[in-house]
Amino acid sequence: MRIAGLRLKALDLAAVAAALAVIVLASVRAYGGRSGAEQLHLRGPGREWVYPLGADRTVTVSGPLGDTVVEIRGGQARVLSSPCAEKICVRSGAIARPGQWIACLPNRVFLDVQGHARRSADAISF
Amino acid sequence: MRSASEPGGPWERPVALAAAVCLFLSSIEYLIPKPLPFLRLGLANLPLLVCLDLLPAGPFLLLLALKAIGQGLVQGSLFSVIFLFSAAGTLASGAVMLGSRRLLGDRISLIGISVLGALASNLVQLALAGAVAFGPSAWLIAPPFLAVGLVSSAVLGALAQGYVRRSAFLRRLRRLQRRGGGRTLKT
Numbered sequence: 001m002r003i004a005g006l007r008l009k010a011l012d013l014a015a016v017a018a019a020l021a022v023i024v025l026a027s028v029r030a031y032g033g034r035s036g037a038e039q040l041h042l043r044g045p046g047r048e049w050v051y052p053l054g055a056d057r058t059v060t061v062s063g064p065l066g067d068t069v070v071e072i073r074g075g076q077a078r079v080l081s082s083p084c085a086e087k088i089c090v091r092s093g094a095i096a097r098p099g100q101w102i103a104c105l106p107n108r109v110f111l112d113v114q115g116h117a118r119r120s121a122d123a124i125s126f
Numbered sequence: 127m128r129s130a131s132e133p134g135g136p137w138e139r140p141v142a143l144a145a146a147v148c149l150f151l152s153s154i155e156y157l158i159p160k161p162l163p164f165l166r167l168g169l170a171n172l173p174l175l176v177c178l179d180l181l182p183a184g185p186f187l188l189l190l191a192l193k194a195i196g197q198g199l200v201q202g203s204l205f206s207v208i209f210l211f212s213a214a215g216t217l218a219s220g221a222v223m224l225g226s227r228r229l230l231g232d233r234i235s236l237i238g239i240s241v242l243g244a245l246a247s248n249l250v251q252l253a254l255a256g257a258v259a260f261g262p263s264a265w266l267i268a269p270p271f272l273a274v275g276l277v278s279s280a281v282l283g284a285l286a287q288g289y290v291r292r293s294a295f296l297r298r299l300r301r302l303q304r305r306g307g308g309r310t311l312k313t
Contacts, residue, residue: 012238019245019276026268
């Protein structure tokens with residue numbers, strides 16, 4: 001094979017192919033298949049925080065009624081305590097998958113999980 | 127290979143000349159504006175490719191070191207972390223170029239060798255950038271970085287191959303080398 005008067009040898013093409021393979025691998029690694037990187041978006045009055053769901057921590061958000069305590073543990077997020085009356089946010093339990101959310105309207109706190117949604121069914125019946 | 131009259135051995139002059147050309151090409155490369163920092167041509171690698179079949183391993187490694195230092199001088203990065211990156215890249219590509227020539231011989235041309243060398247250099251620099259400076263997000267830039275490296279290294283390899291084939295200077299050098307066992311390599 002000749003290009004511009006230079007003879008390309010088989011191993012030259014192999015080297016180019018190897019480089020292309022590495023580029024494709026790097027692209028897949030860089031831009032695709034990152035379903036494990038869910039983030040917790042936490043919104044209080046006028047502010048927003050983003051936390052990785054993978055790292056355990058406890059966060060306190062202050063709202064008009066007082067402090068809402070959010071706990072991230074084991075890849076899940078829950079509202080530990082809230083100054084509101086109904087405690088719907090506390091009873092909502094834990095969220096982990098992208099798209100799930102918890103809201104505390106009285107204290108104006110909203111948390112939801114964002115990330116690449118893993119394709120899974122909500123429910124399966126037979 | 128050392129001779130009494132030349133303290134640096136018979137390869138001192140060719141290595142010095144090639145290193146000087148590296149230095150010159152580094153400054154040319156530095157002159158050319160880059161739209162993005164990773165869009166490099168790698169012009170300074172041309173002398174390395176040309177010298178690959180000319181120099182024994184030892185002097186070639188010396189040339190690698192001189193090229194890295196010269197590049198650091200021109201870019202002003204000699205005493206910064208960037209110099210570690212570029213020196214590691216140069217060493218890696220040099221080792222891969224030497225190794226692939228030794229292993230594959232004439233079955234690969236300077237084009238393939240250049241592509242492999244650039245790949246090694248870029249991968250080492252990405253790994254270093256990931257380990258030292260930017261964390262795993264350094265790999266986000268990997269695909270365009272490697273793609274640019276592939277194209278520029280193939281072009282540089284073709285240039286080097288064409289030069290090695292046609293250069294009257296190299297032909298004369300090789301003739302001298304054969305006749306005098308390296309002793310008369312006056313440049």
